Amino acid sequence: MADIDLALDWTPNTNHTGFYVALAEGYYDDHGLDVAIHSPAEDEYDTTPAKQVATGEATLAIAPSESVISYQTHPDYPSLTAVAAVCQEDRSAIVTLDDSGLDRPADLDGRQYASYDARFEDHIVRQLVRNDGGDGDIDIVTPPKLGIWNTLLEGEADATWVFMPWEGILAARDGIDLNAFYLDAYDVPYGYTPLLLARPETIDDGDTLSEFLAATARGYQFAVDNPAQAADILGETAEGMDNDDPEFLAESQQALTDAYLTADGQWGVMAHDRWDDFVEWLAVNDILTTVDDDPIPASELPTSDLYTNDLLPRRVTALTLSIYPLSLLSTPSGYSLSFPLTTAGSSTVAVVPSGPVS
Numbered sequence: 001m002a003d004i005d006l007a008l009d010w011t012p013n014t015n016h017t018g019f020y021v022a023l024a025e026g027y028y029d030d031h032g033l034d035v036a037i038h039s040p041a042e043d044e045y046d047t048t049p050a051k052q053v054a055t056g057e058a059t060l061a062i063a064p065s066e067s068v069i070s071y072q073t074h075p076d077y078p079s080l081t082a083v084a085a086v087c088q089e090d091r092s093a094i095v096t097l098d099d100s101g102l103d104r105p106a107d108l109d110g111r112q113y114a115s116y117d118a119r120f121e122d123h124i125v126r127q128l129v130r131n132d133g134g135d136g137d138i139d140i141v142t143p144p145k146l147g148i149w150n151t152l153l154e155g156e157a158d159a160t161w162v163f164m165p166w167e168g169i170l171a172a173r174d175g176i177d178l179n180a181f182y183l184d185a186y187d188v189p190y191g192y193t194p195l196l197l198a199r200p201e202t203i204d205d206g207d208t209l210s211e212f213l214a215a216t217a218r219g220y221q222f223a224v225d226n227p228a229q230a231a232d233i234l235g236e237t238a239e240g241m242d243n244d245d246p247e248f249l250a251e252s253q254q255a256l257t258d259a260y261l262t263a264d265g266q267w268g269v270m271a272h273d274r275w276d277d278f279v280e281w282l283a284v285n286d287i288l289t290t291v292d293d294d295p296i297p298a299s300e301l302p303t304s305d306l307y308t309n310d311l312l313p314r315r316v317t318a319l320t321l322s323i324y325p326l327s328l329l330s331t332p333s334g335y336s337l338s339f340p341l342t343t344a345g346s347s348t349v350a351v352v353p354s355g356p357v358s
Helices: 014-024 049-054 065-072 121-131 145-153 164-173 200-204 206-225 227-237 246-259 272-284
Strands: 002-007 033-038 060-063 081-085 092-097 112-114 139-141 159-163 178-181 195-198 335-343 346-353
Touching: 002 049, 002 206, 014 033, 014 164, 014 206, 014 227, 014 246, 033 206, 049 060, 049 065, 049 195, 060 065, 065 081, 065 195, 065 272, 081 200, 081 206, 092 145, 092 164, 112 145, 145 159, 159 164, 164 178, 164 246, 195 200, 200 206, 206 227, 206 246, 227 246
Parallel strands: 002 033, 002 060, 112 139, 112 159
Antiparallel strands: 060 195, 081 195, 092 159, 092 178, 335 346
C-alpha cells in the first residue's frame, strides 16, 4: 500500500466529501492506497496546507489557485503544481452582514476585512473594491484563521471570505442574512478554488498520484449521484467538523453537488484559459509580484507550469460497444473500428469515421 497524506484547507466540509466517500467506500483500498486526511485544526492552522506539502509534511494539499502562483514564485520553496480541481465553480464570496449597511464592495473602504493572511489575498480584495468604484482602502485584520467566521458574526470585522455552501447556509439556518460579493460578478477571474496541489517529485512519480486521483474521482462521482448518502458518509466519518448536523450537511451537499464536475461530467479537469485569465489579471493589476514586491510580467509565469491534467482519469467520449469477438462486429459504410481505447484500466472498442473528421 502506498501512503498518501492529504492536508485539508479547512475543517472537514462538503468541499471534501469525495475524499471521505473514497475512503469510506474502499476506493482508495481498491487502488492500493493508505490515505490519511488531516484537518488544519490539528495544529490550529499553524502551518498552511500548501506549506505542509512544500516542506514534505504532506503529500497533497487543498488550496486555491493563488497558492499555486505563490509557491511557483517563491524563492525558498518548491514550485507546487495543481493536479486537480476539486470544484469547477467558485462558490466562495466576500461577505458582510446584511444589517451592516455594507451592501456592495465599494462600501468596504475604511472598514475591517478579516484576512487569512495569504500572500495575494488582501490585494485581490482591494482590487475587488476598486472594481466596484471604491478606493480599495480597507483595514486588514488577521485573527486566528479558524475563528475568522466568528469575527464577522460577533462584529469584530466587517467582511471576510467564505464558502457560501457552508458558512452561507450556516448563516441562513441561523436566520442571519448576508450580503455576498461573488468575485466573478466584479470582474475578478479568480481561477479555481479549491484545488489539489503536489510537489514536483510527487508528480514525476506519477503512478501513485494517478491512482489517488482515479479513486477520488469515483468519490466525487458518488457524491454527485448520491448526494444525501454522501452527506451521511461525510457526517459519520469526518472528524472535527464545525457542524455535523445531518440536515445541514444534506442541504450543504445539495448546494455544492453541481459544482464538482465539468459540463461533460469529468472531475478534476482544469482549463488553460482559466489559468491564463487569472495570471493576466494579477499582472495587469500589479498584484503578481515577487516576495520582495517586484512586478512579475504575466509572460514570465508560463501558465502551463501551474497545473497538469495528465494524471487525471480519462473519459472515453466515443461510442462504446459491448464486447464481442471482432469477427462478429460490423460497421456502417464509411466507418471503421478503432481499438483499444483505455481509461481507468478498462478497454473498449469504438466506432469512428474512417475519413477525416471536421
